[in-house]
Amino acid sequence: MSIVFFILAALTITGTAAAMALRNAVHCILALTLGFVGLAALYLQLGAQFVGFTQIMVYIGAVAILAVFAIMMTRSAGPHPQPAFSRTWRTGTLIAVIVFAVLAYAISHTTLAPATLPQPEVTVNQIGDTLMHQYALPLEILGLLLTAALIGAVIVAMPAKQEAPQ
Amino acid sequence: MNPLTTCLLLSALLFSIGLAGALSRRNAILVLVGIELMLNAANLNFIAFWRYGPNPAALTGVMFTLFSIGIAAAEAAVGLGIILAVYRHTKSTDLDHMNSLKG
């Protein structure tokens, strides 16, 4: 476990924590992209190059941009900005802390023996082969899902047609 | 502490951050972001298990993560679409205002 890993981990945690804690929604998303970059770098660090780049492309190039777009489109028109956190934020945070405690306890009390293999070399061709042979059906289903999601999102977000004048 | 445990702890922390955000933010978009973070924590787990697992050549973790990212993209698109539709109705992205299923 190198020092690079810990730097990237710190970056990821800082980014995501800021994303969940900042008041300004756009700042949140920008912090989130920082977290996503950290996460992608972690993937690279772990030898999953393809996943890392896909992470950047999908999460920063699409999800984060979509989110800021949605924030821009739902700009609150009221004079007073709404409070950033819900009334029950203490409960929520408490639950999260408990969950983390349980998980951390479970992880640290499980004996995991990682295989100390050298960094696996994954080429894009391998991924492509696996996708096209072993995982061909899931891939097709995912394609279908994405198409359905695209159409669904468009239909859901489309402004309702104005009723014909009576 | 071995590298796998570190990764898992990191992903647990990431998951908790996402959970805390999803439970405590008012803005629906940020709640969605919190859920995305939880998904990402799971992805990290998959990658870590793949990397330190016995058979990295099988690419199972990578595949699962790729599919998960694809599904996350679909989820984000539909989720944001729904938020936009709800916003058009309630004029707000505040989840505390979305307290009825009826229009």
Next chain:
Amino acid sequence: MSTLTLDPIAAKASLLKKDGGQLLEVSMGPQHPSTHGVFRMDVVLDGENVVKLKPIFGYLHRNHEKIAEDETYLGSMPYTDRLDYFCSITNNWAYALAVESLAGIEVPERAQYIRVITAELTRLQNHASLVGFLMQDMGASGTPLMYAFREREKILDLFESLTGARMMCNYMRFGGCRVDLPTGWLDQAKKVVAAFPKFLDEFENLLVSNEILMARTQGVGIIPAELIVNAGITGPLLRASGVNYDLRKVDKYGIYDRFTFRVPLGDHGDVYDRYMIRILEMRESVKILEQAMRDIPEGPFTDPKTKVRNFRPKPGEAYGRIEAPKGELGFYLISDGSPNPYRYRVRPPSLINLTVLEEMCLNRNIADVVIILGSVDIVMGEVDR
């Protein structure tokens, strides 16, 4: 969340859409590259669509009419240059026409011809640069504008050698013109005019069948003929909407009845028509110029009987109007017999053509607003006076 606060005006106008979205009030101008001077439009946008547009002007107000009432008749002549500073000579002519009809002055033959020549040259350079500006507003990074300005330069050089000034010509006088044509001027002018159709061909090759241009201009900023007549709009805008009204034909002021030329008419009344009408008008102007330069007689260039000093027209009123490049430019004068007019009023085509701006721009894109304004052809010196 949003830190964009609403302007007070916008808040008053209740800028909330029915579906909860927020409208954006943008102040386009007075410092904006496409408002052709210090013009301001208060635009309310839904996304990029215009839902409300309020033209605001007066930034260049110079009290022209009131100053002219404290000035002798001749003293106002240089002032008229500054109205539509692109076309000072036609401004001069309209004013001279008003004073001439007030005082009953005859204009000698040669002076009439000179007036037509200079006025049509003015029309050429105005239309050419307008089309260039329109392209500039469309984002053509200056190439058509520079082409147009190259031709304009030649005409301005002609003006300079004739009047001593490139833009503020101050050339006309009551009963004629200030100076006679210098020797060789006509030959030079003939050369410029002969080269002009070539430039127009080049311009049309570059632009007329350009698909982006057609997509940007066709069907944009339509004014129906009825509205345009009711709004009192004149000039190329009116003719682009299909109304046959050209003062050169209607009034036949000056000696325009001696020339054969046609009046191009549009059928759609959109930006493309306005743009094409101007190009076609330039071709007709070239025809007029050729005829005028062929027929120009020798003789006095100004009416020698007209008093320059102590010029006091009889009490009365008069309205002189011409077909300026931008529309009907009129001067209304009331004389009480004193050396300065009792009332001096300008009918500026630019201002009156602006009145339907909102109707043209509603539900259009912000990019359309810019080219619609460009197609109206305004000069703020004339709008604000």
Next chain:
Amino acid sequence: MTTPDTIDQIFVITKHWLLGYVPAPLQPIASAILSVLPVMGVFPLLFAITTVLERKGLGRIQNRYGPNRVGPAGFWQPAADGIKSLTKEDVVPRNADQIVHFLAPIVLVIASFIVYAVLPIGRNMVITDLNSGLLYFFAVGSMVELSVFMAGWSSHSKYSLLGAMRATAQMISYEIPLVLAAVVVIMATGSLSTVTIVNAQTGYTMGFPHWFVFTPWGFAGFILFMIAATAESNRSPFDLPEGESEIIAGYYIEYSGFKFALFFLGEYLGMFATSGLAITLFLGGWAAPFSFLTWIPSYFWFFAKLLVIIGVFIWVRGTLPRLRQDQLMGFAWKFMLPMTLLNVFVAAAWHFLPTGIIRWAVCTALLVIPFIVFSMGLKQNKKLQVRTYRFAE
């Protein structure tokens, strides 16, 4: 090694020679620095040259001279511009989001720089030959959108907000055709590595190169890629996000001084990068156009092709008016997307059809007919036509 080879590899040899003086543990870092520094130097220099070329080229198109005062033929103009932008006051609007406003140009320049990591600018001259190089390129390229959004949003100006919305919408829409146009090359080479893609195009038949642009799908892909690249780099006629006559300068309206210069730099770097990628994908990268010209060093060919593409960009900018937002979007979704998808199909057909004239005919027909149909559709939708006018006597 023959002399042309030495000249071709001179930079690689120099690097290895220099690396010999570095102690072994530091060699990876030193190697990285030695690879990155030239790129960091050359492309900003190219940016400087391009600004002059662009202004001079536009000037010539427009019957004027362009800059000709500073230095010989005005070629020190970028230095003067640089000094000017450095010494100008850095104005930040009072209501601006200071941190984001500050970060936006930096993010843009960083994102524009790091895409060069996978661009092969000569034989053996690439910073890193990533196995998923193209994916890296597009992934990092998508970060540019974020910086543009940051700039537009943080300025808290309505014009910049409009510009940012335009820019993000445009860049998202054109990223899809951009990637899809590149997919055909991935299909042909079976690799995402830029080096492999270039190597696949280095052969010659009867002196003519094996560039992908000389196939029906490659040609269509190249054109589509260049259109999408023009839109991605916000160049005319897709320069709506700047739209200087409409929204004045769009997302960077509130920037001044050096930050403005950084935006300029970032934009040009992005343009070079996408042009460089187009060269890599379709124009044979650093390969010479004819087999008898292979003695000219490979990096020369890369930059020569880059300059040609930049010249085309300048030419287009001096010629065409700008589109409108809805037309831009319509063009992306109704023309670019179907054409790129179709092109993917054609590339597959090309792969499976037997070599010969039939393959050419089928693939060309498959591309040309839909092209005509789509463009007719685009035109007829708007009822565009050259009109005739009536005259009153």
